Amino acid sequence: MTALPESVDTLIHAGWILPLAPATSVLENYSLAVGNGRILALLPRAEAAEVQARETFDLPGHVLLPGLVNAHGHAAMSLLRGYADDQPLLPWLQQHIWPAEAQHVGPEFVAVGVELAIAEMLRSGTTTFADMYFFPDVCARVVDANGIRCQLTFPVLDFPTAWARDADEYIRKGLALRDDVKHHQLMTVAFGPHAPYTVSPDNLAKVATLAAELDVPVQIHLHETRGEVQQAVEQHGARPLDSLHRLGLLGPRTQCVHMTELTAPEIALLAETGAHVVHCPQSNMKLASGACPVDELLAAGVNVALGTDGAASNNDLNLFGEMQSAALLAKLQSGDASALPAAQALSMATLGGARALGLEDQIGSLEPGKQADMIAVDLSGPETRPCTTRCRNWYTPAMAARSVTAG
Template sequence: MEKIDHLVHAKWIITCEDQNRVLENHALAIHQGKILSILPSSQAKDAYQADKNESFTSHAILPGFINSHTHLAMNVFRGLADDLELMDWLNNYIWPAEGKWVSQELVYDGSLLAMAEMIRCGTTCFNDMYFFLGATAQAAEKAGLRAHIGMTIIDVPTAWAKTTEEYFAKAVEFYQEYKNHARITPTLAPHSTYTVSMENLEKVKKLADDYRLKINIHLQEAPSEMTQSLAKHNKRPLHRLHEIGMVSPDLIAIHMTQVNDADLEILQQTRPHIVHCPESNMKLVSGSCPVERLTRLGINVALGTDGAASNNDLDMLGEMRTAAFLGKVTADDPKAVPAESALKMATLHGAKALGTDTITGSLEIGKAADFIAIDLDAIETQPVYHPVSQIVYSTPRSQVTDVWVGGKQLLKNRELTLLDEKELLEKAQLWRKKIKM
């Protein structure tokens, strides 16, 4: 018998690999933070002697969710300004609140609160865009999550940086500090084409090329953005980025709700990754990403929640359900964005967008042991005919019971293992009292 760290048996193992196998009564063999084998439970008992042996007899085991677009620290602004159009929400509520309150302390506390929420709903990896990058990184180290932290570039002074040059300098500084971190990956994050000049976007492109970095950008998110770009430049935002060579497989284009045939031609030629944020887009009436059309063209579409200030949660299970339903309405086809596709958008497709699909995003031999357990033995999810459909269409986040990243358990029987829930709630109340004043 081979000695290993951990053997996890489950009613179902959903791999989310390209073949997306659903295996019944199988086990994950885990050693030194990686998946060593996936095999029938009956064989695993004879093949391995594990330090820890667990059975999840009514659970599905699947890869942890990858939230491909977040503004974590904005959790402290959840519910501050609701039922507004995007530019009204940004200009008259969110940006003034950020200008007054954003700090190292707020970003750390808000990010940690958000990470606790994400862990409780099965997220193991996120892609963030905000300020005070070190605070988010420190929170991720404490929480145990896998993090892609966007180095924000914006031509607007904030508490984080007063000039665009300072944003660039702080980006390089953050990159140098975290470039070799095991779980934290720096990316470049120009906010948008309407808040960053073309000159500075070209600097972003050069920096990304020099350091081989992914670029995240809010792109063609709402009708107002399109109107502004056409009035000022007589070009669509995507076309402007294409002219400077930024649209490539290293680009992560967030939202893309405003897409026409000319855009589709560019996207098909250049193959950037798209992050769909359906609930935020619906709430702000920004439009709908044409997921089915993009998928048919072979373009990778991942899934994100956006920030809790515009969603108003970080629940990837809910986001999958919404993405599937909205995708069907947008395509006028009940077969569009089926449950299996929605699940892959939240797992493997997110890893592909972030360039980490050799590490995470699916349950495969040699990949990191980033996985979750969802208990399907509940009134809300019985009877089970097809576990993938049941997870996407019926399962509330309260049925996520256990979460691991790199083999380390972050949630055990619905209890956080590394974070103090009472302390997080106290911090949230303190910020509410400050901001409400």
């Protein structure tokens, strides 16, 4: 039997465990032991019978998974759910969302919106999320109170909002937040320059310099629509990805969100620089922004994560639905029914997200030594029957996911 302490904190007996490392393994009638918030061992149920635990969960009809990682969103925008539906991106932003934010967004709006978003995400299996929104200090307080893991991505823009006047103030406040939470076990901080069309090259260069000096991640909306790319070529003589590369903003710390309009050389550049892509299929479909070439990115060796984007452009924060949408969209886009199988979609929502956020040594798979961020998904309902021993239909969005523990 795997060497364990005489007593562990938690022992979970599950019908199946999908550890995600190795990616293809499905462990049937296994147990998982937790101590001090970390995974101690995965072992057959017969061996686990000899282990003493302070608390035990017996989940024979459930599959145990790593907690899902929502790698991009705007949590407080849950209060704008359904606002200005059926609009393309720029009119949606410029004529509806930005005016509404100017009128309503403040600390209380963010606190209530983030708490609502966290409740929705936890109920659908997300234990880690990346948030890019105003008043990230308020988001940090709500995250701390609710015990979820978060990358606080502070926004950087050229124009004033309720949170800051200009890029310098956004950066100053964001770095102050980084100092405040740098020892927090559940929070990290990242730069969030909104997009190349809202942040000047000079300010993007400033972000690139500071991010490199401080070893801080950068998340940015990029190549979201064909029109955005065309506008960049007209104004700056280069496609946005090339401009970011020239400014030193592409690298293993960079999280490129959306990426619907890509050429083969650009995909090769992403692979070469080690930059990550965050795919938000439902948001891209709702806004008719385009489709990220996920199959080509994965084939090139680019790490791809999944995000819901905000509830205003989705209209939910459910990563199970996002996995299904990503898988179906990849098949439709590529014309290949074998594109993005369920196991790969799950990997994008777990290990892929963990890698993008620089947390792959802590979360994203159920391995001894990692944080015990996990969910148990009930497969006993009619929506998931018949359930084969290979759990072939575990990714259906009809499954009820519930958080078992979050380290």
